[in-house]
Structure formats: C-alpha cells, structure tokens
Amino acid sequence: MTAETAVRRTDASQTTEAPPREWGHGLPAAGFLTPFLLLYLLFIIGPALYGLTMSFFNTSAVKPGLNSFAGFGNYxxxxxxxxxxxxxxxxxWFTILTTPPLIVLALVFALLADRVGRGRWFFRLAFFVPYILPSAVxxxxxxWIYTPGLGLIEAALTKIGPTSPNWLGDPGWAMPSLAMTTxxxxxxxxxxxxxxxxxxxxRELYEASAMDGAGPWQQIRSITVPLLGRTTTLVAVLQVIASLKVFDQMYIMTSGGPDFATRSILQYVYDSGxxxxxxGYASAVSMLFFLVVLAVSALWFTLVRRGEKEL
Incomplete structure (x- = not known):
C-alpha cells in the first residue's frame, strides 16, 4: 500500500457520513418531556391566550363568558x-430603587462570604434564609418594625436622637420603605x-496575580468582575423582571397607599379585575404590561451585555 493510497483511505473514512439514527431513538426523551409540555400548555400558554382573547371583549366577572366585542377599546x-x-x-420607581442595590450588595456580600476562612456556611445560610420566607411573613x-411608637426602627432612632418618620404612612417614605423590605x-x-x-x-488566576504583585482590589477589578460578567447579566435581567412584577409586599403592607403612592401595575390589574x-379591561392592562416587561428586559439585557464586553 502506497502512502497516497493510505491518505485517500484516511480522507474517505473521515468524510464518511455518520450512520443515521434508528427510528424512535428520541422517543424516551419525548416521553419524559410530554407531561411538562402538557402542563405548560394547560397552565401557561392556555391562560395567556385566553387572557389575550378577553382583552378584546367587555368581559365581566359578574357575567362569565365573552360579552360584547370591544376591539382595541380596552387598550x-x-x-x-x-x-x-x-x-x-x-x-x-420601585425597580429603580431595588435593582442596583440588589445587584451590588449581592456581589459584595458574596465576595466577603467567599473569602472568609471559618464559618463560611453560616454566612451563606444567614444571607439566604430570608429568601425562603413567605411574602406574608x-x-x-x-x-411591626415600621409601626409608629412600637417599631424597632423608631426605638433605635429615639435613642440616637432623630425623629422617626411614618414609614408606611408618608407618601414620600412608603416606597423606599418597601424597597428596603424587599x-x-x-x-x-x-x-x-x-x-x-x-x-x-x-484559583490559579488569583495566585498568579498575587505573585505579580496584584492586591485584592486589583484582583477584583481585573479578574473577578470580568469573569462574573455572565453571572451579572443573568442577575440583572432576573432582578429587573422580579422588581417589575412586584405585588405581594405592596398589597399586604400598604394596599397601594397612602393615597395610591405605592400601587403597582399588578395591583391596578387586580383592582380592575x-x-x-x-x-376584559384588566386583561388588556396585563397585555400592555407584558409588552413593557418584554421591552425593558430586552433593553436592560442589551445594556448589561454591552457593559460586559467593555470590561
């Protein structure tokens, strides 16, 4: 066998197409995915399409079913x-108050918890435990903390000197108070x-940079922040969406007050429906809000990704 013949046989073996998969190769995976797909269609896609349909009618909770056609009148x-x-x-406004600190503080506390020597599990648990509490709790x-005359914040401020405002009763303080709770x-x-x-x-990156004389701040700026770019993008997008969908704490703590100063768009949908x-009108407002969330999320994702590339 000559060298040229061997090369030709090698090239022929490399260019040979992979054998086709047998029929039914993906049936087990499809079988496992089918229950989730059915539930997704039943509880997500189905109600969304029905809500879109109701938005074009003067649907009332008093008279079930689609009533008179309204077209784009509700919109x-x-x-x-x-x-x-x-x-x-x-x-x-609530999203503006909550998103930046929830991103920056989460990163700062994660850096501190990651660098601590002993008791690392305690700090991780302490920061995560509040998240598992129900919204009503x-x-x-x-x-109770904000209650005038009895709250912990007012008691602490009284010992220091300044007068405590009416945290949830003052229109100027109600939204920042809800943001601090969140x-x-x-x-x-x-x-x-x-x-x-x-x-x-x-960890080798930190060790190599330390040998080159880089300090902790230089390591964070040159290594940690750039390599956490994708994580920051994920956190930012998820946080913007979560803040835009705020409802529970506002409805329970202030019911949209005082003087509707904390009524979110979802509470407006709830009140209307x-x-x-x-x-029908509440469904139209929901569809408009869906478009707003979609547009804001896409814009925020683009801005964060652009900032990630610049780092």
Missing part, C-alpha cells in the same frame, strides 16, 4: 387612564448566584 382606555400611567411609574415582620428579603437569591459564579473562577369586575 385605548388604559393608555388614556392616568391611573394606569401612575401605577406603571410606581412600578418603575416578611410583610408582617416589617410592618432588599432584606430577596438579597439571598442573587447572593447565591454570585457565589456559584465565584466557584467557577480558577376583582374589585371593579372588569376582567
């Missing part, structure tokens, strides 16, 4: 409603995501 009414825009602004705890409650989720990202960074019994 036009929502876009012309000052209550809709004020609720949407409250939702954006968190709301009741912080309502910060304490949900910080643990982002904290765990950053911890998982830190575990993926090779289950208080005013206008299911």
């Amino acid at each position: 036009a009414e929502a876009l012309q409603s000052s209550d809709f825009w004020s609720s949407l602004w409250h939702t954006f 968190v709301a009741l705890i912080w309502m 910060l304490w409650w949900t910080l643990g989720f982002n904290f765990v995501l950053y911890l998982a990202g830190l575990q993926e960074i090779p 289950f208080t005013n019994f206008r299911i």
Whole structure:
C-alpha cells in the first residue's frame, strides 16, 4: 500500500457520513418531556391566550363568558387612564430603587462570604434564609418594625436622637420603605448566584496575580468582575423582571397607599379585575404590561451585555 493510497483511505473514512439514527431513538426523551409540555400548555400558554382573547371583549366577572366585542377599546382606555400611567411609574420607581442595590450588595456580600476562612456556611445560610420566607411573613415582620411608637426602627432612632418618620404612612417614605423590605428579603437569591459564579473562577488566576504583585482590589477589578460578567447579566435581567412584577409586599403592607403612592401595575390589574369586575379591561392592562416587561428586559439585557464586553 502506497502512502497516497493510505491518505485517500484516511480522507474517505473521515468524510464518511455518520450512520443515521434508528427510528424512535428520541422517543424516551419525548416521553419524559410530554407531561411538562402538557402542563405548560394547560397552565401557561392556555391562560395567556385566553387572557389575550378577553382583552378584546367587555368581559365581566359578574357575567362569565365573552360579552360584547370591544376591539382595541380596552387598550385605548388604559393608555388614556392616568391611573394606569401612575401605577406603571410606581412600578418603575420601585425597580429603580431595588435593582442596583440588589445587584451590588449581592456581589459584595458574596465576595466577603467567599473569602472568609471559618464559618463560611453560616454566612451563606444567614444571607439566604430570608429568601425562603413567605411574602406574608416578611410583610408582617416589617410592618411591626415600621409601626409608629412600637417599631424597632423608631426605638433605635429615639435613642440616637432623630425623629422617626411614618414609614408606611408618608407618601414620600412608603416606597423606599418597601424597597428596603424587599432588599432584606430577596438579597439571598442573587447572593447565591454570585457565589456559584465565584466557584467557577480558577484559583490559579488569583495566585498568579498575587505573585505579580496584584492586591485584592486589583484582583477584583481585573479578574473577578470580568469573569462574573455572565453571572451579572443573568442577575440583572432576573432582578429587573422580579422588581417589575412586584405585588405581594405592596398589597399586604400598604394596599397601594397612602393615597395610591405605592400601587403597582399588578395591583391596578387586580383592582380592575376583582374589585371593579372588569376582567376584559384588566386583561388588556396585563397585555400592555407584558409588552413593557418584554421591552425593558430586552433593553436592560442589551445594556448589561454591552457593559460586559467593555470590561
């Protein structure tokens, strides 16, 4: 056998197409996925399509079923409603107050917990435990903390000197108070995501940079932050979506007050559908809010990814 013949046979063996898969090769995987797909269609896609259909009708909770056809009338009414825009602004304001600190503080605490020598498990548990509490429990705890005359914050401020404001009763303080509650409650989720990202960074990079004379701050700026870019993108997008969907703590702690200063868009949907019994109008507001969340998430994702590339 000559060398040229051997090369030709080698090339022929490399270019040979892979044998086709036998029929039914993916049936076991499809069988396992089918129950989830059916539940997803039944409880997610189905209700979403039905809500979209109801948004074009004057559907009422008093008279079940699709009533008179409204076309885009519900959408036009929502876009012309000052209550809709004020609720949407409250939702954006809450997102602005909560998203940056929930990203930055989660990263800072994750760095500290990752570098601690002993008792690392305790710090990880301490930061994550509030996240597993139900929203009603968190709301009741912080309502007691904010209670005028009896709350822990007022008692602490009284000993220091300054007068405690009416945290949940003052329109200027109600939203920051809710943001602080949410910060304490949900910080643990982002904290765990950053911890998982830190575990993926090779320790050899820190050792090599230390041998070159890099200090802790230089290591964080040049190694940790760039390599956590994808984790930061994930945390940022998830946090924006979660903040935009705020409902529980606002509804329980303030019921949208005082003077509707903390009524989110989801509470406006709830009030329209289950208080005013206008299911069709509430469905239209929900669809508009879905488009807003989709647009904001796409924009935020683009900005974060662009910042990640610049690092």
